[in-house]
Amino acid sequence: MLIRRDEHQIDKVFRKKLHDADGESPLHLWEGVRSNIRKKRRVPIFWWWLTGAAVIAGISFFGYRQNENHVAEIAQEKTTSFDGNSENAITPNQIDQEKLNDSAATETVDKEKSVASESAIPQRSSTSSSVDRKPKKSNPIGISQKKSIHERSSDRLTIESSTTDAFFDEVLVAFTESTVDPTIDIAQKASEQSISNSPTTESALKDEILGGSNQAWGTSPNTASHSHWTENRFMVGAWYSMLNPVRKRTSLDNSGLIDLNRRTNPETEKGFGIGVGFRVWKGLAIWSGLEKTMFEEKHLWKDSVDVLYYNTTVNYEITYPIDSTIPVITAFYDTTITPYREEQKEVEVNKYTSLNIPLYLSWQQPVYRGLFVSVETGPVFRVNSQYKGRFVFAEEVESDFSNLAADNHPVIQKEYIHLNEYYREWKMDWHAGLSVGWMGESGFGWSVGLKHRRMIGNTGSDHQVAHRILSTGFNIGIQYRF
Amino acid sequence: MTDEKSLIEGCLKGHESYQFELYKRYAGKMMMVCKRYAGSKQEAEDFLQEAFIRIYDKLHTYQHSGSLEGWVRRVVVHTALNKLRSRKYYDDIHEEMPVVDHTHVDVMSGFGEKDLLNMIAALPTGYRTVFNMYAIDGYDHAEIAEALGISEGTSRSQLAKARATLKTALEKQKKTIDRAYQTR
Incomplete structure (x- = not known):
């Protein structure tokens, strides 16, 4: 208790009696205090939760986008490795350009031709029956993959080709019957064939790229279809x-x-x-x-x-x-x-x-x-x-x-x-x-x-x-x- | 009985039993403080409730430098002042010239707490607040002036008037008591 030197007599009387006066605790007021404290405490819980959920969602979305990019990069690297020459790596822009440009198609066919001349006889692959089959799903990683597959199909024709008369016959028919440049048709067929053999989902591609042990979450021999x-x-x-x-x-x-x-x-x-x-x-x-x-x-x-x-x-x-x-x-x-x-x-x-x-x-x-x-x-x-x-x-x-x-x-x-x-x-x-x-x-x-x-x-x-x-x-x- | 440190920690963690313990420990004393500042019992209860809500809310700011009771008392006083201010209870405080106080009281302090509280409660709000802050809670005029948004001179004059009013009330009360003793 603070005592002033100049304390007035009246102050002294009141201070002495009232400063440390203790009364009965008004317990009936506790409930009001308690409910107010609880209300105040509850509000932050909601905001903390909401903030936490937003952060999780943000991080996950960022991670998802990163992953998408990563898969695209891997796919591009894979394309490069197929070519065996990093200088031949093709960017998506180039592919778009190429897709629209007939000359690019001709270039591809030229490549086919050179391949055909180098190899003994072009051969229809064992899955040639699926040439006309369209891919079930759109390619999740875009054209870059498609291009890489296109390139790969050419390589496969080069490397894996073996003699099959049926395919050669089909090529001849295409040469004779098609009113358009038959070489384009061959390239398209080869490309489609390649696509049909290629992984059609991001997860499957990732699986192929990263290996079986890194199989994407949620996919297994039993759940892959989902x-x-x-x-x-x-x-x-x-x-x-x-x-x-x-x-x-x-x-x-x-x-x-x-x-x-x-x-x-x-x-x-x-x-x-x-x-x-x-x-x-x-x-x-x-x-x-x-x-x-x-x-x-x-x-x-x-x-x-x-x-x-x-x-x-x-x-x-x-x-x-x-x-x-x-x-x-x-x-x-x-x-x-x-x-x-x-x-x-x-x-x-x-x-x-x-x-x-x-x-x-x-x-x-x-x-x-x-x-x-x-x-x-x-x-x-x-x-x-x-x-x-x-x-x-x-x-x-x-x-x-x-x-x-x-x-x-x-x-x-x-x-x-x-x-x-x-x-x-x-x-x-x-x-x-x-x-x-x-x-x-x-x-x-x-x-x-x-x-x-x-x-x-x-x-x-x-x-x-x-x-x-x-x-x-x-x-x-x-x-x-x- | 829970020691002060663990009591504070328990309250900060939100344990209701500790919060109730703190309430039980100080509510009685603080109710008396509120009664001094309030004009009625109902108002005092209102102040006390608000003050304790604020105490639990601001307990993390307690620095352990002084006693917990002193800190709680300060919160209670400030809450009461805020409540009074929000209700414009200081309307009756006017800027006035300081009055030199020569009053001298020669009364015995034989009055009960209730008598004194009643005398304080009978004061106008401005007098009551300044008197409480200065005479009982130990604030100086500079602090009072800052807390109430008035000048130090006004604070002094309000105090002097409060003292004069209380002196009259005390003397009157004493006469009544003396008369009662004489008639026995």
């Missing part, structure tokens, strides 16, 4: 979930939260969502979308009162004594006791609805052919609403041992109070899922799996009893990769 794993980046999907919500009820008091009980709800939480995904790296994808979930709880309270109904009948008997003329009236009371049980019932209906924005990270791992397993986790930002309503009805029922009088039918009175919005609030869940599925060659796939959601914090915290909802259940989904 280029969706390696080539397609975008996904759209829809899912339907059936979860079993367990509501952990907590009571708010000044010492924080005290668990009261867990209430397992017999009704399932049903949810439907649609979303989009982006594959950032190998099987890693970011998903987001919109989901609507809903579940309803009914709580029944019973209160019974046993009531005894007395039914008394009186019978009179008039007798005349021998010595008297005055009649004697005797009353006989016959009492029947009928027990009834009156039941007061009240059904409280709680309807929980949420509009959710999930933000998942998922990993889909191809296992065998189209079969894959998938794990996913991430936050679900949700707007929770709870509606409350109740049925109240009283019922008179016959107890097991009673004799129900004919005129005492059970009476049922019902009163229904409509559902009113109880609260609406922003909350966050943490979601985790594990599923298996099948991805077809068309890009369509489906999955089934398990799902678990856990509420971060409490819902309805402004009320006397707060809730934390944990849900576990099944999930089915469809997706399309493109």
